[in-house]
Amino acid sequence: GQNIDQPTEMTATEGAIVQINCTYQTSGFNGLFWYQQHAGEAPTFLSYNVLDGLEEKGRFSSFLSRSKGYSYLLLKELQMKDSASYLCAVRDKNSGYALNFGKGTSLLVTP
Amino acid sequence: EAGVAQSPRYKIIEKRQSVAFWCNPISGHATLYWYQQILGQGPKLLIQFQNNGVVDDSQLPKDRFSAERLKGVDSTLKIQPAKLEDSAVYLCASSLNILTGAAETQYFGPGTRLLVL
Numbered sequence: 756g757q758n759i760d761q762p763t764e765m766t767a768t769e770g771a772i773v774q775i776n777c778t779y780q781t782s783g784f785n786g787l788f789w790y791q792q793h794a795g796e797a798p799t800f801l802s803y804n805v806l807d808g809l810e811e812k813g814r815f816s817s818f819l820s821r822s823k824g825y826s827y828l829l830l831k832e833l834q835m836k837d838s839a840s841y842l843c844a845v846r847d848k849n850s851g852y853a854l855n856f857g858k859g860t861s862l863l864v865t866p
Numbered sequence: 867e868a869g870v871a872q873s874p875r876y877k878i879i880e881k882r883q884s885v886a887f888w889c890n891p892i893s894g895h896a897t898l899y900w901y902q903q904i905l906g907q908g909p910k911l912l913i914q915f916q917n918n919g920v921v922d923d924s925q926l927p928k929d930r931f932s933a934e935r936l937k938g939v940d941s942t943l944k945i946q947p948a949k950l951e952d953s954a955v956y957l958c959a960s961s962l963n964i965l966t967g968a969a970e971t972q973y974f975g976p977g978t979r980l981l982v983l
Contacts, residue, residue: 797957797974842908851921854972856908
């Protein structure tokens with residue numbers, strides 16, 4: 756089985772930087788994904804990490820440490836439209852490469 | 867490029883009734899997934915297809931849920947009979963070919979919101 760933990764809620768100010776953490780336990784790690792999900796909409800892909808280190812993509816960056824079972828998503832220059840749920844998902848090669856999602860972190864960006 | 871299509875977008879039924887959802891994946895995507903997302907939770911995988919074969923259905927409540935992908939393209943998910951706790955969003959996703967082990971991103975459809983009364 757897998758445990759994926761991330762904070763339930765976070766609040767940050769427009770223009771600021773926020774870091775959303777995710778810890779996981781899995782036997783067949785084959786990559787970690789971050790998805791963004793606005794209320795009432797489908798999840799959309801943000802980032803993918805399979806090797807240790809930082810992946811940068813515009814205002815969003817994602818970090819992975821496989822030895823620690825830890826990842827974070829870093830959002831810079833926050834905008835109001837970044838208010839959404841951020842889902843951490845781990846792919847397991849022992850489960851047909853399916854994604855196992857955490858419960859999501861609801862981020863509220865305030866003026 | 868067209869995305870993953872799902873229908874209906876919304877469905878309200880009474881408990882013990884039956885319901886079916888339809889999904890059309892992105893053209894050329896061999897792998898198709900059905901997820902259940904309960905309010906406030908992350909998506910939970912119900913079943914995964916590779917072409918028309920089932921890869922993983924370990925979390926599918928088989929006494930009431932069934933799914934098929936007969937021609938390896940479209941898929942249907944059925945609930946019969948529905949229970950109150952089945953109220954959720956049912957998401958369909960697809961990816962090119964997950965069994966290559968490559969970094970295949972899953973693309974999600976808009977989902978079907980089911981309310982069981």
